[in-house]
Amino acid sequence: MIFAILIIPASAVQDKESGTIVVPSADKIPDLSGGSKAQGTITQGQTISHTKFVLPFTTKISEYLIWDEQRADLELRIYSPNGFIGTYTDLYDSSIRDGVINVDIIKNNGLPFGTWTFDVYGKQVEGSVSYRIS
Numbered sequence: 001m002i003f004a005i006l007i008i009p010a011s012a013v014q015d016k017e018s019g020t021i022v023v024p025s026a027d028k029i030p031d032l033s034g035g036s037k038a039q040g041t042i043t044q045g046q047t048i049s050h051t052k053f054v055l056p057f058t059t060k061i062s063e064y065l066i067w068d069e070q071r072a073d074l075e076l077r078i079y080s081p082n083g084f085i086g087t088y089t090d091l092y093d094s095s096i097r098d099g100v101i102n103v104d105i106i107k108n109n110g111l112p113f114g115t116w117t118f119d120v121y122g123k124q125v126e127g128s129v130s131y132r133i134s
Helices: none
Strands: 021-024 038-043 047-054 060-067 072-080 083-089 100-106 114-125 128-133
Touching (some): 021 083, 038 114, 072 100, 072 128, 083 100
Antiparallel strands (some): 021 100, 060 128
């Protein structure tokens, strides 16, 4: 008999209703060469929404948010087509403030398909700051 064991890191967040798991990405340096990317500028207290369509049977999507950590503290709020998944900060994916939130969103039997929303929130911003999200 073969048993599969899914090891979930202590920092993983699992949406109890959907079974979707969000973990710090194994790829600590985001690949900026491919995929859909968006750029923007954000100010204190502002929320900017970005969307991505996830096809049926997709089991993993990677999402990153990059900004100048010297001038801002941003949050990434993730919503599946079924609702709110969670809020992620600069310290979620590492123990140092580096201006990067890099997460993998996983569900072995397929993520909810449809339009996902990724809100960038300007928690603490001096003036305005540029960011990239993918």
